Amino acid sequence: MRPLLLSLALLSAACTQTDDRLPPSDRFVYPSGIVHRAVPGSTNGVLYVSSANFDRCFDLGTLMAVDLDRVAGSGGESLQPLGAYTNPAAPAVELGQLNVAPESFRYIDNFAGEMQLWEDPGFTGAPDARLFIAARGDNNSLHYVDIKAPTQLSCVNNPDSNDCTAGALSLVSGVQDQQEGQPRADAPFGVFFDPFGIPTQPDKSGPRVWVTHLNPADSPIRSRTNFESYVVDVSATTPKDVATTEKEKDEASANPSVSPADFHPLTLPNFPIGGSNSVVADERYVFVTGRLSGAAISDTSLARRFLVRVLDKYNLDAGRILEPGLDLGFAASEARGLALTPRSTTAPSAPRRLYVAVRSPDTLLIVNVQGIEKESDLPQLSVVGAVPLPDGPTQVALVPRGELRSELVLVSCSDAGVVAIYDPDVGQVVAQVLVGERSGTQSPQPFGLAVQEQGPGARIFVSNFGDGRVSVIDIPDLGSPQLARLVAHLGVRQDVGESAQCQEEQL
Numbered sequence: 001m002r003p004l005l006l007s008l009a010l011l012s013a014a015c016t017q018t019d020d021r022l023p024p025s026d027r028f029v030y031p032s033g034i035v036h037r038a039v040p041g042s043t044n045g046v047l048y049v050s051s052a053n054f055d056r057c058f059d060l061g062t063l064m065a066v067d068l069d070r071v072a073g074s075g076g077e078s079l080q081p082l083g084a085y086t087n088p089a090a091p092a093v094e095l096g097q098l099n100v101a102p103e104s105f106r107y108i109d110n111f112a113g114e115m116q117l118w119e120d121p122g123f124t125g126a127p128d129a130r131l132f133i134a135a136r137g138d139n140n141s142l143h144y145v146d147i148k149a150p151t152q153l154s155c156v157n158n159p160d161s162n163d164c165t166a167g168a169l170s171l172v173s174g175v176q177d178q179q180e181g182q183p184r185a186d187a188p189f190g191v192f193f194d195p196f197g198i199p200t201q202p203d204k205s206g207p208r209v210w211v212t213h214l215n216p217a218d219s220p221i222r223s224r225t226n227f228e229s230y231v232v233d234v235s236a237t238t239p240k241d242v243a244t245t246e247k248e249k250d251e252a253s254a255n256p257s258v259s260p261a262d263f264h265p266l267t268l269p270n271f272p273i274g275g276s277n278s279v280v281a282d283e284r285y286v287f288v289t290g291r292l293s294g295a296a297i298s299d300t301s302l303a304r305r306f307l308v309r310v311l312d313k314y315n316l317d318a319g320r321i322l323e324p325g326l327d328l329g330f331a332a333s334e335a336r337g338l339a340l341t342p343r344s345t346t347a348p349s350a351p352r353r354l355y356v357a358v359r360s361p362d363t364l365l366i367v368n369v370q371g372i373e374k375e376s377d378l379p380q381l382s383v384v385g386a387v388p389l390p391d392g393p394t395q396v397a398l399v400p401r402g403e404l405r406s407e408l409v410l411v412s413c414s415d416a417g418v419v420a421i422y423d424p425d426v427g428q429v430v431a432q433v434l435v436g437e438r439s440g441t442q443s444p445q446p447f448g449l450a451v452q453e454q455g456p457g458a459r460i461f462v463s464n465f466g467d468g469r470v471s472v473i474d475i476p477d478l479g480s481p482q483l484a485r486l487v488a489h490l491g492v493r494q495d496v497g498e499s500a501q502c503q504e505e506q507l
Contacts, residue, residue: 021058021059022059022060022107023051023053023058023059023061023062023107025062025100026097026100027468027491027492028049028051028062028064028463028469028491029051029052029053029054029058029061029494030051030052030054030465030468030494031049031050031051031052031447031463031465031469032050032051032052032112032114032115032447032463033048033113033114033115033133033134033448033463034048034449034450034461034462034463035047035115035116035117036048036451036459036461037117039150042067042068042069042150043068043081044068044069044081044452046065046066046067046068046150047065047066047068047450047470048063048064048117048131049063049066049463049470050062050108050112050115050133051063051112052110052111052465053111054110054111056110060107060108060110060165061108061112061135061137062105062106062107062108063107063108063131063133063145064098065100065105065147065150065152066100066104066151067100067104067151068490070099071095071097071098071099071490072095072097072099073093073094073096073097074094074097077093078095079095079472079488079490080093081454082452082457082458082474083455083474083476085474085485085487085488088485092471092472092488092489093487093488094488094489095488095489095490095491096489096490096491098490098491103151103152103153104152105162107162107165108133108141108164108168109138109141109143109168110135110136110137110138111136111187112133112134112135113133113134113135113136113188113189113190113191114133114134114189114395114448115132115134115191115448116132116191116193116209117129117132117193118130118132118193118236128147129146129147130144130146130156130236131143131144131145131146131147132144132191132193132209132236133145133191134188134189134190134191134211136188136189136214139165139170140171140186140187140188140213141165141168141171141188142168142169142171142188142191142211142234143155143164143168143169144156144256145164146159156238156254156255156256157254157255159254167255169234169256169258171184171185171188171211171213171232171258172186174258175259175260175263176259177260178260179219180219180220180226181219181220182217182226182228183228183230183260183263183265184217184263185211185230185232185263186213186214187213187214187215187275188211188213189213189214189275189276189278190211190212190276190277190278190279190289191210191211191212191279192210192278192279193236194207194208194209194210194236194281194286195207196281196283196313198233198314198316199314200316201316204235206235206236206242207237208233208234208235209233209234210232210233210279210281211232211233211234211279212232212276212278212289213230213232214276214277214291214293216229216267216275216293217229217230227267228265228266229265229266229267229274229275229276230263230265230266230276231276231279231286231311232258232262232263232264233262233264234257234258234262235257237256238252238253239254240252240253264311264316264321265319266306266309266311266321268306268309268323270302271302271304271305271306272292272305272306274291274293274306275290275291276291277334277336277337278336278337278338278395280338281313282372283372283373283374284312284313284314284372284373284376285310285312285313285372285379286310286313287308287309287311287340287354288308288309288310288311289335289337289356290307290308290309291335292333304327305333306327306334307326307330307335307358308335308354308356309322309323310322310323310324310379310381314374322379324379324380324381324382326365326381326383329383330363330386332361332363332365333358333359333360334359334360335357335358335359335365336357336358336359336393336394336395336396337357337397337412338354338355338356338396339355339397340353340355341353341355341398341406342400344403345403346403351369351370352369352372353366353368353369353424354381355367355409356396357393357396358393359392361388362391363386363388363389364386364387364396365383366383366384366385366386366387366424367382367383367384368381368384385427387429388429389411389413389420389429390413390416390418390432391413391414391415391416392413392414392415392416392443393411393412393420394411394412394413394414394446395411395412395447395448395449396409396410396411396449397449397451397460398451399451399453399460399475401478405425405478405479408423408458408475408481409421409422410460412446412448412449413446414443415443415445416432416443417434417436417438417443417444417445417446418432418434418435418446419432419435419460421433421475421482423481430482431482431483431484433484433485433486434486435462435464435471436464436467436471436486437467439466439467439493442466442495443466444465444466444471445465446463446465447462447464447465449461456476456477456479457475457476458475459472459473459474460472460473460474460475461473467495468492468493469490469491469492469494470490471488471489471490472487472488473486474487
C-alpha cells in the first residue's frame with residue numbers, strides 16, 4: 001500500500017481544483033468506512049459506504065446507502081443470501097450496478113476514515129439510527145447523518161440538502177477559544193460510538209462519540225513546535241435532538257458543537273510524537289492506538305513507542321492517561337485498528353481481550369485486559385500473544401460466536417490484499433481470503449470491515465480502498481472459519497477502464 005499512497009499523494013498535488021466536479025453516484029471512489037445494517041423484510045440488508053475520493057479527482061467525498069437486495073450484475077444477477085454460494089471453485093460474482101436512489105446518496109468531505117452507526121429506537125428525541133463519519137478533508141469534519149428510513153439519508157446539519165459539508169462539525173476551525181492553534185484535531189480519522197457516556201460529568205452523561213486524528217497539532221499553527229495529540233469526545237446528540245417542548249425545538253440548533261474541554265491530550269514525555277489512529281470505549285475506560293506521523297518533528301530514536309493509551313473517563317478533569325507499556329512486551333513501531341471483546345453476561349468480571357493490529361513487525365497483538373469495570377481504578381493490560389499477519393494490518397473487527405466460543409478476529413491487511421481470520425480457540429490464523437485481483441504491483445487494499453450475522457454463519461463486507469469495490473466474504477459455518485471465501489464484488493473497479501480515466505488524465 002505504501003507505494004500507491006505515495007504516488008497518489010503526488011497525484012493529488014497535480015489535480016487542479018475546478019467547480020462542479022461532483023463525484024459519481026453509481027460507484028465508489030476509494031471506499032473507506034463501511035457499516036452493515038439488518039433491515040426487517042430485507043434478505044441482505046443495507047450497506048452504508050463512505051468514499052474518500054483520495055486522489056481528489058472530484059470536489060467531494062460521498063456517503064451511500066446501498067440496498068443489497070437491489071444490486072445487480074451486467075446480466076441481471078443479484079446478491080444471493082449467505083449459504084447460497086455453494087461451489088467453492090466458482091469465481092466471485094461481479095455486481096457492478098449499485099442502483100442507489102437519490103435519497104440514498106449524500107456528499108461529505110474528502111478523505112473519509114472510519115464510520116460508526118448508532119441504532120437505538122428507544123432513545124428519546126434522537127433518530128432511530130445515525131451515522132458518524134470522520135473525514136480529514138479541508139474542513140477536518142465529523143459528519144452526523146441521520147437514517148430516516150433504511151436507505152434514506154439526511155444531513156443533520158443540512159437536512160434539506162444532499163450536501164452534508166455545509167455546517168458540518170469541524171474539529172479544527174469549529175473549536176472555540178483556541179489558544180495559539182490548540183486544541184484542534186487535524187486529520188480526524190477514527191470514530192467510536194460510546195453509549196455509556198461520561199456519568200461523572202452531567203453535561204456529558206448522554207451518549208458520546210470519540211474521535212482520533214492522524215496529525216499532531218502544532219502551536220502556533222504551522223510552527224512545527226509544541227506538538228500535541230488528542231482524542232476528542234463530542235455529544236452524539238444535538239440540542240434539537242433533546243429539546244422537549246415545541247418552543248425549545250424551534251430555538252434549538254441541529255448542529256453539534258465542540259469545545260476545548262472535549263479534547264484530551266495523549267502525549268507523554270520520552271515517547272515519540274505521533275497521531276491517534278483508532279479508538280474503542282467501554283463503561284469507564286477508553287483505548288486509543290498511536291500512529292507515527294511524518295507531520296511532526298519527532299525523535300524516532302526513542303526506545304518507547306505509543307501503541308495503546310488508556311483514558312480514564314471518570315478522571316477527565318485530572319487528565320488521567322495510562323500507559324500500559326505494551327511496547328515493552330512487544331516491540332512494534334506503531335498501531336492501527338483495535339477491538340475489545342464484550343463483557344461476558346455469565347461472568348462479568350472475567351478477563352477480556354483487546355486485539356490490536358500493529359506494524360513493523362506486522363502482527364496481531366493479543367492483550368489480556370482486567371480491572372476495567374466502572375468500579376475499578378486500576379486497569380491491567382498485558383500482552384499474552386503475538387500472531388504474525390500478512391503485510392499491512394489495518395482494521396480489526398470481531399465476529400460473535402455465542403458465550404461458549406471465542407469471537408473470530410478479522411484483520412484487513414492492506415498491503416497483502418487479504419482479510420486474515422484468527423480463531424482464538426485454535427490459536428492461529430485459520431484463513432487468508434484474497435479480496436481482489438492485483439493491478440500491476442498494487443493490492444486492492446482492503447480497509448473497512450462490516451459484519452452481517454446470520455444464523456450459524458456470517459457475511460463480511462470489506463471496503464477495497466485500492467480497487468474501488470466492496471468485497472463480500474461468506475463464512476457459512478462459524479465453527480469452520482477456514483472455509484471462508486470471497487463470493488462477490490459490489491461496484492466497479494476504479495483502477496482500470498473508464499473508472500481510471502481521471503487518474504490517467506492527470507499523469
